[in-house]
Amino acid sequence: MLHLNRFEHSRRPFLKAAGAGLFGLTLPTLLQAEEHAHQARAKAVIFVMLFGGPSQLETFDLKPHAPEKIRGPFRPIACRTPGLLIGEHLPQLANISDKFTVVRTMSHSFNDHSGGGHYIQTGKRWQVPIGGGFNTTPQDWPAMGSVADRQLRGGDDLPGYFVIPNSLGRLQEFATRLRRPGEYGGWLGRGADPLTTAVEKRDAKDNPYWRDCTDDELTFAIEGLVRPKELTGDRLDDRGALLKQFDDLQRTLERPAAFQTYDRYQARALSLVASEKTRQALDITRESTPLRDRYGRNLFGQSCLMARRLIEAGSRYVTVHYDAPDGYGWDSHLHSEDVKHHLLPTFDQGFSALLTDLDERGMLAETLVVALGEMGRTPQPTGNWGRNHWSTLFPAVLAGGGIRRGGLYGESDKNAEYALTPPTGPEDLAATIYDSLGIDPELRLPDVQGRPVAINEGGRVLQEIRV
Numbered sequence: 001m002l003h004l005n006r007f008e009h010s011r012r013p014f015l016k017a018a019g020a021g022l023f024g025l026t027l028p029t030l031l032q033a034e035e036h037a038h039q040a041r042a043k044a045v046i047f048v049m050l051f052g053g054p055s056q057l058e059t060f061d062l063k064p065h066a067p068e069k070i071r072g073p074f075r076p077i078a079c080r081t082p083g084l085l086i087g088e089h090l091p092q093l094a095n096i097s098d099k100f101t102v103v104r105t106m107s108h109s110f111n112d113h114s115g116g117g118h119y120i121q122t123g124k125r126w127q128v129p130i131g132g133g134f135n136t137t138p139q140d141w142p143a144m145g146s147v148a149d150r151q152l153r154g155g156d157d158l159p160g161y162f163v164i165p166n167s168l169g170r171l172q173e174f175a176t177r178l179r180r181p182g183e184y185g186g187w188l189g190r191g192a193d194p195l196t197t198a199v200e201k202r203d204a205k206d207n208p209y210w211r212d213c214t215d216d217e218l219t220f221a222i223e224g225l226v227r228p229k230e231l232t233g234d235r236l237d238d239r240g241a242l243l244k245q246f247d248d249l250q251r252t253l254e255r256p257a258a259f260q261t262y263d264r265y266q267a268r269a270l271s272l273v274a275s276e277k278t279r280q281a282l283d284i285t286r287e288s289t290p291l292r293d294r295y296g297r298n299l300f301g302q303s304c305l306m307a308r309r310l311i312e313a314g315s316r317y318v319t320v321h322y323d324a325p326d327g328y329g330w331d332s333h334l335h336s337e338d339v340k341h342h343l344l345p346t347f348d349q350g351f352s353a354l355l356t357d358l359d360e361r362g363m364l365a366e367t368l369v370v371a372l373g374e375m376g377r378t379p380q381p382t383g384n385w386g387r388n389h390w391s392t393l394f395p396a397v398l399a400g401g402g403i404r405r406g407g408l409y410g411e412s413d414k415n416a417e418y419a420l421t422p423p424t425g426p427e428d429l430a431a432t433i434y435d436s437l438g439i440d441p442e443l444r445l446p447d448v449q450g451r452p453v454a455i456n457e458g459g460r461v462l463q464e465i466r467v
Contacts, residue, residue: 039438040436040437040438041368041401041402041435041436041437041438041466042366042367042368042400042401042402042436042437043316043366043367043437044311044315044316044317044318044366044367044368045144045145045148045316045317045318045367045368045369045370045401045433045436045437046304046307046308046311046318046320046354046367046368046369046370047121047144047145047317047318047319047320047370047433048304048319048320048322048351048369048370048371048372049117049120049121049168049319049320049321049322049372049373049374050322050330050347050371050372050373051113051117051168051180051321051322051323051324051329051330051331051373051374052113052324052328052329052330052331052332052373052374053113053116053330053331053373053374053375053376053377053389053390053391053394054330054339054343054347054373054376054377054394054395055072055332055336055339055376055377055387056104056376056377056393056394056395056412056416057070057071057072057074057377057379057387057416058072058074058087058089058336058339058344058377059086059087059090059344059395060084060085060086060087060102060104060395060397061085061102061104061393061395061412061416062074062075062076062085062086062087062416063085063414063415063416064076064085065414066379066414066415066416067415069380069381070379070380070381070415070416072336072381072385073336073340073385074087074088074089074336074340075087075088076088077090077091077094078094079093079094079095079097080094080095080096080097080098080406081097081098081102081406081407081408082406082408083408084097084102084408087344089339089340089344089345089348090344090347090348091348092348092349092352092353093348093351093352095352096352096355096356097406098405098406099355099356099359099364099399099405099406100355100369100397100398100399100403100405100406100407101397101398101399101403101404101405101406101407101408101409101465102395102396102397102407102408102409103395103396103397103398103409103410103424103429103462103465104393104395104408104409104410104411104412104419105393105409105410105411105412105419105421105422105423105424106372106376106393106394106395106396106423106424106425106426106429107391107392107393107394107419107423107424107425108125108391108425108426109391109392110125110126110130110391111130111375111389111390111391111392112130112131112389113134113180113331113374113375114126114128114133114134114135114180114181114182115128115130115181116374116375116391117168117180117181117182117374118140118141118180118181118182119182119374119426120182120372120373120374120426120429121143121144121145121182121183121319122140122141122142122143122144122182122186122426122430123141123144123426123427123429123430123431123433123455123456123459124141124426124427124430124456124457126140126141126181127139127140127141128181134169134174134178134180135169135178135179135180135181136179136180136181136182136183136184136186137181138186138187139186139187140181140182140184140186140187141186141187141455142184142185142186142187142188142192142445142455143161143182143183143184143185143186143194143319144317144430144433144434145161145163145183145194145317145318145319146161146184146185146186146188146192146193146194147188147192147434147439147443147445147455148160148161148316148317148434148437148439149161149192149194149316149317150188150192150445151437151439151443152316152437152438152439153316156271156272157272157275157276157277157278157314158272158275158277158278158281158310158313158314158315159194159195159272159273159278159315160315160316160317161194161195161315161316161317161318162194162195162196162197162307162310162315162317162318162319163183163194163195163196163197163318163319163321164196164197164220164303164306164307164310164318164319164320164321165197165198165199165220165299165302165303165306165320165321166196166197166198166199166223166321166323167179167180167183167196167198167223167321168180168182168183168321168323169323170198170223170323171201171208171323171324171325172323172324172325172327173204173325173326173327174327183196183319187447187448187453188445188447188448189448194319195222195272195273195278196222196223196224197220197221197222197223197282197306198220198221198222198223199213199217199218199219199220199221199299200217201325205326206325207325207326207342208298208299208325209298209299209300209322209323209325209329209342209346210298210342210346211298212297212298213297213298213299213302215284215285218284218299218302220282220284220306222273222282277313277314280313281309281310281313281315282306282309282310284302284305284306284309286309287305287309291305291357292305294349294353294356294357295349295350295353295354295357296346296349296350296353298346298350300320300322300346300347300350301346301349301350301353303320303321303350304320304350304351304353304354305353305354305357306320307320307354308354308357308358308363311363311367312361312363316437322343322346322347326338329343330343330373331389332377332386332387333382333386333387333388334382334383334384334386335383335384335385335386336384336385336386336387337384351371351397354369355369355399355400358400363400364399364400365400365401365402366400366401367400367401368398368399368400368401368402368403368433368436368437369397369398369399369400369401370396370397370398370429370433371396371397372394372395372396372397372429373394374391375389375390375391375394376390376391376392376393376394376395376416377389377390377394378390379415379416379417390417392417392418393412393416393417393418393419393423396424396429398432398465401436402436402466402467403465403466403467404465404466404467405467407465409424409462409464409465410422410423410424424462425458425459427456427457427458427459427460428459428460428461428462429459429462430455430456430459431456431459431460431461431462432459432461432462432465434455434456435461441455441456441459441461442454442456443455443456
């Protein structure tokens with residue numbers, strides 16, 4: 001059943017009136033009425049992707065009364081939201097839970113990392129079957145960030161859509177270099193891809209999300225403009241590497257011939273990359289020492305801070321990946337020790353600092369912040385309290401951009417296994433994000449062949465979590 005959002009409710013009377021020739025409505029005035037009927041609640045989005053799938057039973061949906069073999073070793077702690085059972089290793093988020101809403105009933109049937117990641121970031125099911133691939137394809141659906149950049153493109157001095165600190169999969173230990181789907185332009189074309197930064201790890205066993213990073217490492221270099229092998233040795237020791245990268249690119253663009261091999265989308269992208277505003281926004285050292293310490297000097301915390309910088313500078317959509325350089329990360333099959341000692345503490349510090357910083361600057365009201373994984377974990381544990389894939393139920397955290405503060409949406413069963421209230425699909429999340437940005441969730445965009453394709457089908461805007 002197709003649910004009607006507030007835009008559709010407001011649009012149909014106009015269409016009916018226009019068809020009947022009433023009220024003197026012409027096509028221009030009708031379109032103007034539609035535009036005014038769909039007002040944006042947020043100017044920008046920060047989308048935090050916790051790749052691998054955090055456990056609902058260790059984060060935002062604890063079940064202290066479930067059987068011991070289900071509830072796990074972690075206990076809930078007091079928070080500011082009535083009815084919310086938040087894990088003991090998220091104390092800073094518990095202290096500011098009155099700033100965000102938790103949706104406890106996210107659910108889909110694509111129980112796979114690549115496909116689930118595509119689904120969550122696009123609102124559309126991946127066309128590649130489970131087990132049929134890992135990497136992005138030109139037939140993928142466009143990321144919400146790609147659609148937002150296309151529809152809301154502002155000035156010409158800063159890219160509208162960023163992915164930081166790396167493309168998803170870039171640091172993962174795998175047989176080949178991964179380019180996980182979900183964050184790209186897909187059938188909208190390469191011109192709709194994000195500007196992606198690159199931050200290296202020291203070696204195969206290194207996890208920069210779990211340790212303090214030096215400023216020399218946190219270059220947030222632009223992926224594709226500096227090869228990885230150039231970011232080692234003397235280059236990495238030189239804090240001027242990022243500045244040199246911009247200067248080299250700017251000199252290239254000043255030569256007219258440089259544009260002969262690029263289409264208009266690539267040329268615009270290169271101009272944005274080379275702008276002074278982009279250069280300044282990507283320089284994390286411009287932030288004060290106390291504020292950087294508040295976020296945490298690890299890669300996740302500094303990436304959250306970078307996301308705030310990019311939104312503050314004028315970008316419209318920033319995706320922050322908390323990736324799995326060790327091959328597991330949030331994909332905690334084996335045990336819960338990394339969840340306890342690394343994953344939850346770094347997420348707690350970085351994400352709470354982001355929400356607090358945005359709020360203190362007066363930016364949270366106009367910035368929609370979303371954090372979730374592509375799946376949850378099984379209530380039945382593996383050895384040493386690991387848990388397997390479970391896309392049937394998992395939580396999402398939303399804040400700002402018209403979202404209710406201190407909210408709780410949806411109810412799960414006694415084992416955090418299934419939703420008792422209607423489940424919330426990726427389509428619903430995407431419809432809510434689009435609607436918050438003032439983009440009609442029923443919008444159709446032309447693909448590379450010019451055919452109109454719906455960006456969302458069947459998604460319901462979650463009006464219940466709004467102010």
